[in-house]
Amino acid sequence: MKKQSKILIIFAGVLVVLVAALALSSLLPGSDPEETTMTTRPEVDPVFEAEMDEVERIDIVNPDDQFSLVPEDSAADNNTSRVWYIEGMEDYPFSSRALEQIANVASIVYTSNEIETDAQDLAQYGLENPDTTYTVTLKNGDRHVIKFGRELLSGSFDYVMLDDTRRVCSVASATANRVRQSKLDLVDDSLVLDLDLETLSMFTFERARDDARIVTESTLMGELGSGTEYFEFYVLEPIHRPGSSEGLTRLLDEVLNISVSRFVEINPQDLSQYGLDQPQYTFHLETESDQVNIILGAKADSDHFYAMSDRIPAVFTVRASAFGTIDMRVTDMLDRFVQLISIWSVDRIEADILGESFVVDISMEQNQRASDEDVVFELDGENAKIVNERNRSLFSPFYQSLISVMIAGLDVDAQPEADADASMVFHLKADPDNDLPERQQVVEFTARDDYTYYVFIDGEYAGFYIDGNAAFHSKRTDSEGILVALDMLRYAMEHAVDGVFNTQEGYQLD
Numbered sequence: 001m002k003k004q005s006k007i008l009i010i011f012a013g014v015l016v017v018l019v020a021a022l023a024l025s026s027l028l029p030g031s032d033p034e035e036t037t038m039t040t041r042p043e044v045d046p047v048f049e050a051e052m053d054e055v056e057r058i059d060i061v062n063p064d065d066q067f068s069l070v071p072e073d074s075a076a077d078n079n080t081s082r083v084w085y086i087e088g089m090e091d092y093p094f095s096s097r098a099l100e101q102i103a104n105v106a107s108i109v110y111t112s113n114e115i116e117t118d119a120q121d122l123a124q125y126g127l128e129n130p131d132t133t134y135t136v137t138l139k140n141g142d143r144h145v146i147k148f149g150r151e152l153l154s155g156s157f158d159y160v161m162l163d164d165t166r167r168v169c170s171v172a173s174a175t176a177n178r179v180r181q182s183k184l185d186l187v188d189d190s191l192v193l194d195l196d197l198e199t200l201s202m203f204t205f206e207r208a209r210d211d212a213r214i215v216t217e218s219t220l221m222g223e224l225g226s227g228t229e230y231f232e233f234y235v236l237e238p239i240h241r242p243g244s245s246e247g248l249t250r251l252l253d254e255v256l257n258i259s260v261s262r263f264v265e266i267n268p269q270d271l272s273q274y275g276l277d278q279p280q281y282t283f284h285l286e287t288e289s290d291q292v293n294i295i296l297g298a299k300a301d302s303d304h305f306y307a308m309s310d311r312i313p314a315v316f317t318v319r320a321s322a323f324g325t326i327d328m329r330v331t332d333m334l335d336r337f338v339q340l341i342s343i344w345s346v347d348r349i350e351a352d353i354l355g356e357s358f359v360v361d362i363s364m365e366q367n368q369r370a371s372d373e374d375v376v377f378e379l380d381g382e383n384a385k386i387v388n389e390r391n392r393s394l395f396s397p398f399y400q401s402l403i404s405v406m407i408a409g410l411d412v413d414a415q416p417e418a419d420a421d422a423s424m425v426f427h428l429k430a431d432p433d434n435d436l437p438e439r440q441q442v443v444e445f446t447a448r449d450d451y452t453y454y455v456f457i458d459g460e461y462a463g464f465y466i467d468g469n470a471a472f473h474s475k476r477t478d479s480e481g482i483l484v485a486l487d488m489l490r491y492a493m494e495h496a497v498d499g500v501f502n503t504q505e506g507y508q509l510d
Contacts, residue, residue: 069087
């Protein structure tokens with residue numbers, strides 16, 4: 001019995017020692033008492049509080065910056081509103097919401113926990129020479145300094161003290177971090193591209209490495225945000241022709257979705273250090289009443305460009321991987337089909353391709369199919385309405401070869417003479433929907449070298465050239481050149497039985 005009592009006494013003694021040690025540890029500054037007593041105590045007085053309409057100015061000093069916030073009051077409809085500005089930078093594009101959030105710290109700094117009421121050793125809390133201070137000046141002349149010390153080990157709270165009271169408390173790190181923001185953190189990144197896209201009328205893209213410059217008229221088709229909207233482009237420079245809906249839409253989407261990774265410098269004095277004095281890429285967007293320029297300079301790192309918008313006097317970075325089409329070929333920004341004409345728009349084509357002449361006659365309406373009985377296809381006056389063993393038209397791929405000649409490259413500065421080695425004359429039907437009469441379009445090809453041909457449209461040099469082999473001689477399946485497709489159709493016409501040619505037997509071409 002005595003042995004059991006002895007054990008109980010020893011156990012009780014150990015328990016007392018443990019409780020005392022725990023209590024003592026909460027008083028040691030290195031142990032971060034907040035870590036063990038995180039419960040908010042509403043009865044504890046706040047670090048600081050003030051009526052916001054009595055605050056005259058706020059001065060902030062932190063490791064990255066220092067600046068002052070000043071209010072401007074305005075009355076409307078018997079209501080007074082207050083807007084905060086950074087003193088001396090009232091016209092700069094800072095986020096009004098972010099400035100208001102910093103200013104509202106002055107209304108009340110809640111105490112998460114009271115650590116010491118009369119601390120003698122402020123250094124242990126980072127409060128002897130704090131690197132972050134938030135000074136509130138009231139209209140009555142009172143001035144209070146809220147000092148922020150080091151962060152507790154938990155990472156969720158910081159030490160804080162008002163003036164020189166030596167009352168050390170903890171405050172939520174979110175409050176401290178708000179005060180530690182720099183001016184760069186407060187720039188409103190939504191202003192980088194603040195434009196009414198529904199009225200976008202011009203889109204220009206410039207690239208330094210190859211002096212590319214694409215100027216387009218841009219028109220939104222459909223309602224923005226509907227999910228089915230798209231832009232139509234017509235290129236004005238370096239040549240006149242429709243733009244590539246796919247290529248230019250992707251390029252435009254990339255700049256419209258530009259996202260700031262971080263701001264680097266406000267009011268940069270030396271743009272050359274960012275490669276922005278001679279930018280690699282330039283985007284110009286213009287609406288009916290507004291415009292904006294965005295430039296990309298040197299690489300900030302492996303996946304970021306330095307960038308600027310003329311809406312914000314600050315250098316920022318953007319992810320390079322977000323711009324996947326800025327190095328696309330210029331020809332991919334254009335509608336590469338030399339003359340893409342719907343078959344129901346044409347009633348005759350007169351062609352002379354490198355000495356091989358032929359005439360095509362067509363009678364087909366937009367709502368008809370090639371297999372319809374009253375549709376007429378003729379080649380040199382003979383019936384060319386031939387189908388294969390699966391009842392598919394063999395005239396259609398031949399016609400496709402005539403209108404699928406592709407641009408191979410631009411040669412805008414060339415001044416060739418119109419001495420055609422090949423030509424096609426399209427006789428077009430009247431187009432009442434667009435108020436166009438019957439007319440002709442003449443496409444001519446003049447040798448540029450042994451492999452390529454300049455293109456003339458209606459007697460005017462178009463500024464580009466084609467690959468002669470691809471356009472005339474290609475034997476690639478489903479991408480045959482005009483002369484190869486012509487031979488195939490003629491062979492099918494000669495060997496068809498009741499208008500059907502069995503393509504599985506193959507074409508016996510020379």
